[in-house]
Amino acid sequence: MTPGLYIGLISGTSMDAVNAVLAEISAAGFRVLAARSVAFPAPLLARVRRLSIPGISPASADAIDAIDAIDELGELDHLVGELFAGAAIGLLAARGVSPQDVTAIGSHGQTVRHRPRTARPFTLQIGDPNIIAARTGITVVADFRRRDVALGGEGAPLVPAFHAATFSDPAERRAVLNLGGIANLTLLEPDRPVTGFDTGPANGLMDAWTRRHRDQPFDAGGAWAASGEVVPALLAALLEHPFLRLPPPKSTGPEDFTPAWLDAQVAAAGRPAPADVQATLCEYTAATVADALGAGPPARLIVCGGGVHNDHLVARLAARLPGTRIESSAAHGVDPEQVEAAAFAWLAARTLAGLPGNLPSVTGARQAAVLGAIWPGEATGRTAG
Template sequence: MLSDPIIGNYYIGIMSGTSLDGIDVAIAQRTRHGFVQIAAAAPALDNKLRQQILTICQDKKVELQTLGEVDFQFACACAHVVNQLLEDSRLSAAQIEAIGSHGQTIFHSPNGAFPFTQQIGDANLIAAKTGITCVADFRRMDMAYGGQGAPLVPAFHQALFAKSGENRVILNIGGIANITILESDNKVLGYDTGPGNTLMDAWCEKVNGECYDKNGEFAFQGEVLPALLKLLLSEPYFSQSPPKSTGREKFNLQWLAKRLAQLDSGLNSNADIQRTLLELSAVTISEQIQLHSAACAVFVCGGGALNPLLMQRLQALMPDYWVSDTAALNIDPMFVEAIAFAWLAEQRLLENTIPLKAVTGARRDALLGCVYRP
């Protein structure tokens, strides 16, 4: 039997995704209509810590001493962001029921002989340094039952955004893009479509020294390279049927370099490559949405919602769909995922299983997350 949420309770969600552009933290309050965002912040990661995490993710070879130290530092950074937001919001730790922490994924491998996923950000430290119960490790129980362990947010999308008699799509464009198809009969489908911002961010940083392409300005300077786009689209992941999930383990600069090496790209500008990477994200996302949903409203969240060129291309590629962002549903598009983990923390304390088996392919819905009390 599912437990009912308590109206008025506060929860905090922490999210750090593939883009590694910062730590998103949001305070949400349970109301009769769902979760209301009370306060939020997205401070950038300390650059040294960011580079250490990128090295771990990209090189995949790291000393255990380094891994442990980065795990500790990232947890402390999360706790600091929470404490600062509480101070700024004039709320106390005693008013918060729990923190839901996604952690920072450093490797996700759901399809190997020995499936696993690994996140850093010690929840013990977060609980101890904030004085608030912390719920973390949300993915591994789903994987224990044969699921992909990702994406987790479709269950939240269904709980907050589904509307009886109406088809909707929730599109999250973080480093990786994922879609949630909310059907009028309450069925739900969700999975990772492929790269969102991760390749664009990585290329922009490589050639411009900037962590991301602000407002798509770099991509606006280039033109799509048809031969490169065709080669990128030949990646088998894109034609794989769901359930499926992916990450930086597959879509990274090494993946891109192998494909660039197959072409005579000497005459192509860096901006052309950036523009082609944006088109890759737009095409793969739009194709999957149109494959699995009839014409409907598409609500975008994540950093990609702030890229006007990407939003323009999505609308152009899906002329029969109405493309907006989740502000139209009263949630800031930059903090949907953080609030989703606040919701997952609430559900764990209530001991409610999360309806994800249709999304992840798990054998059964499971109770997700481990509870760490201060």
């Protein structure tokens, strides 16, 4: 891959912020130099959630109808592009780096719908790369997922290739667990192909339940979940979700695990106390991850994403995986909040070098492929290279 400085940008399924990293690729390898997180402005966040998560649009004048949905999509594509561009510009300013010194930006964008298993599969991310390139003057690589879907793959997860390059050890069975809005696993076993898949919700349902009942963006440290009791009947019902029975390769999103679906399960379980529902949702995440690892869990589980800060969730994972050492990705040189953004900086470098970015053993695509498209940094006349 071409040595140089790269920026990675991503907003995940939790939609809490745009994460930006500045990374360096050199003969010595890959390293993160700086990072920045920019929260979604509350009005923009509400609009993106209404568009992207079925079942949360209010029955009011704020609801998106069939007539104005395209206008809303187009405007949000622009606004999210501006937010991503601002995150990159602020990151460079804080570090004192000129845009002319950056080879490229890898922008994942914000997923608003992911339907890889329909009759006409698709995945859709917003955050117009044209705006990012125009505002920063830096070449942008984006739209990473759709080539994999076009080749019969799930389009996700795409980070396992980066996990393998960064966290694997030829002498140890490892797994990497990303706890974002959705949880995904990467299995790193010596002398075997890398595999990986989404396991179900991580923080997404817990965050939504906390917003509704506590008026907080998330359950800090899992303290609220720890105060409740797991409801066995509710947990059993949640574990019946059909996605959990699908064999890999598989991926999912908030369109599968919606607040409306959760409400139906809570009602059927007799409407337990909100704290008990939160405790059950936390146990649900731990159970689905442990079940996905199967009867032979890895020696080491490297955890990244916002869920690493949920002490109660990590404790429940440890209880269900007694023979596995669980540790943050920080112990391996990458802050847990920076792993996914770093992955898209790395994927951008692969795209510019003409190297595949997907792993068919993970996504199920017919073949490995160069991912994404390239938007030159026309504001300064720069091109990739």
